Amino acid sequence: MGKIAWINLSTGQIEISTTPEEDLQKYLGSRGLAAKVLYDHVGPEVKPFDPENLLIFSTGLLTGTPWPSSARYTVTAKSPATGAYGYANSSGFFGPEVKKAGYDLLVFEGQAEKPVYVYIEDEQIKICDGLFLWGKETDEAEKELRDLYPGSRVATIGPAGENLVPIAAVINDYGRAAARTGMGAVMGSKKLKAVVVKGTKRSSVPREFMEVVRRVTPIIKNHPGSVNYTKWGTPILLNFKNKSGDNPSKNHKWGQFPMGDKINAETIAEYTVKTTGCYACSIRCSRITAVPDGPYKTPETEGPEYETSNALGPNVWNDNIEVLIHANKICNSLGLDTISAGVIIAFAMEAHEKGLLSDPVYNLEWGDPDTIIGLLKDMAHRRGLGELLAEGVQKASKKIPGSESFAMQVKGVEIPRQEGRVLKALGLAHATSNRGADHLYALPTIDLTGNIEVAKKVLPECGPELMDVTNEKYKANMTRYTETCNALADALGICKFAFTETYAILPPDLAEGVRALGLNLSDEELFQVGQRIVNLERMYNVRSGMSRKDDTLPDRMLKEPLDVYVNPEEIEKIDPDKAELVHKGLIVHLDTMLDDYYKLGGWTKEGIPTPARLKELGLEELIKDLPSDVLETCS
Amino acid sequence: MKIKVKFYGFVQLIMGKVELELEFPASSSLEDVWNYLMQTYPQLKGQDIKKMTLARIQDKSLEHDEWAKVSITQNESIEFYSLLAGG
Structure with a gap:
């Protein structure tokens, strides 16, 4: 069983407990488990840089196992960018090292008086003076710490995090970034310069699990x-x-x-x-x-x-x-x-x-x-x-x-590098992501990869318009499916390139691996975990006052038509009226897609989960946090 | 003979078309279809586009080195697609 370490940077108190099995069953780990802890402990009254905010490093159920591309960890906190839910995840070798040390979650609370770093070697956790590192860039800080603790892995912030810049990242392995939603700034607010981890526990997995790994690895790789x-x-x-x-x-x-x-x-x-x-x-x-x-x-x-x-x-x-x-x-x-x-x-x-x-x-x-x-x-x-x-x-x-x-932002987070007027599903996904504009939150790209076989299998209700990338029909169906899959990827600690980029493997393959590790979840129950995570995160934002008004896009995407040239070199040399165009006048018709997206997810027209939906997902305890008008309408 | 060509993903976006109906002489190959498309739609030109584009006929994916050897038949439906998505 994995452990949870609560590390109070104000008092120096450290508590280690075993991760409740019930929570693992419901949330799997990493993004899911961290969302649960954040929901339970950081209410709407807490500001991102308050000591009461938590900074949670979490590993997934598969992180650090032999499962292909199982390197990922998540950093979660109330975000200075969104003012509500925030998380970022990263890859490399830091996450597996945290797992090797035995941890599902490292929860940092409070605020150190002076800069510190935290050293973790299995059960031994030390809060150390970090003044000598403060002000240093990430590579320099990481090198000093790795020299000090040979064989360790380091996640650190740079000057941006120290200066509470809301676009500050946490960097590990000299350049892998948990970048989005300003998790580095929350780390800086706690005066936590770095987390250094060394694990000595060897990963031991059942034979049945290795059989699944041996089956899926070549499918993904090839x-x-x-x-x-x-x-x-x-x-x-x-x-x-x-x-x-x-x-x-x-x-x-x-x-x-x-x-x-x-x-x-x-x-x-x-x-x-x-x-x-x-x-x-x-x-x-x-x-x-x-x-x-x-x-x-x-x-x-x-x-x-x-x-x-x-x-x-x-x-x-x-x-x-x-x-x-x-x-x-x-x-x-x-x-x-x-x-x-x-x-x-x-x-x-x-x-x-x-x-x-x-x-x-x-x-x-x-x-x-x-x-x-x-x-x-x-x-x-x-x-x-x-x-x-x-x-x-x-x-x-x-x-x-x-x-x-x-x-160009949604919910305070700058839009990633897709053009929503062309990739309509990405436009919807940027608008609805619970962590603000983001491509990896839902990654609705089954159409973009021409993946007809997968589309037929997982979205049989959709017509051929689904595979027309610039057609808005059925994009809500795809986004609902893919956001669930990506929540599973994040909760398990696996890279999306080994799952939702290609759908070389599907959720039932993950379920087989999860069952081989001892969790008693059917294919359907595993899929529901992904939906539960999305709804829990949505409720975190609802509790902070967010609703449909926040699921939007910049005016440029909604009102300024985009033309796509046959020859990109003609841009700014030849007017669109005179140039040969592949696409003309593209914009996002967001409202229709939003209506479909909410309806498919069992949410109200305002983008809020209904009591029935929460109950269905085993989130009854959240019903009390719904706005009164939703409770009245749905009662 | 008449054939149907369908486009998916980035190839669809680059073409600006979901589907085309085309006429080809008998015994034309899949490579001939691609070459025709490149001539007619210059935005497809460039080795990088071809090397990342896959073809599929009757649910069977075809590697580039097979394209010249695959003869197309009357009413054949050919699909071109690209397996790229996220960033």
């Missing part, structure tokens, strides 16, 4: 979708997306980048030093890049992945690959979410273009390297214009009149 990522990593997406209108540029003014030949899989490959992978991963999609010399000389660093490549490339109109690699490294070192950072800089550049913003230090021109690199550093250190921008585009736009329509 799937053509996996092979693509092994060969090319995620930057290959740049090539396809740029021709399809799903490579947002200039803060989503366009869906394509005319200088696409300068920022693509091939140019990133020129700077790739080696490929690598996370714990127990047969796909190995990661790339280590470096810039050997010149003004943007950059030591070896993980990435840039597709999301970063777009955010700090086309989205800010940057066509210099060396600037992109350099900017990615700066984000990793300072502990910044690359997606949010790029979206914020693009927002500032557009505000400047429209005459709404100027700065004495940076010219804020599209693609200007000094602006990109300078603002990254200034946001992390809260200097100059960086002080305003560090708060994210939602808050910054409120201080720059006229800029709200192009503040």
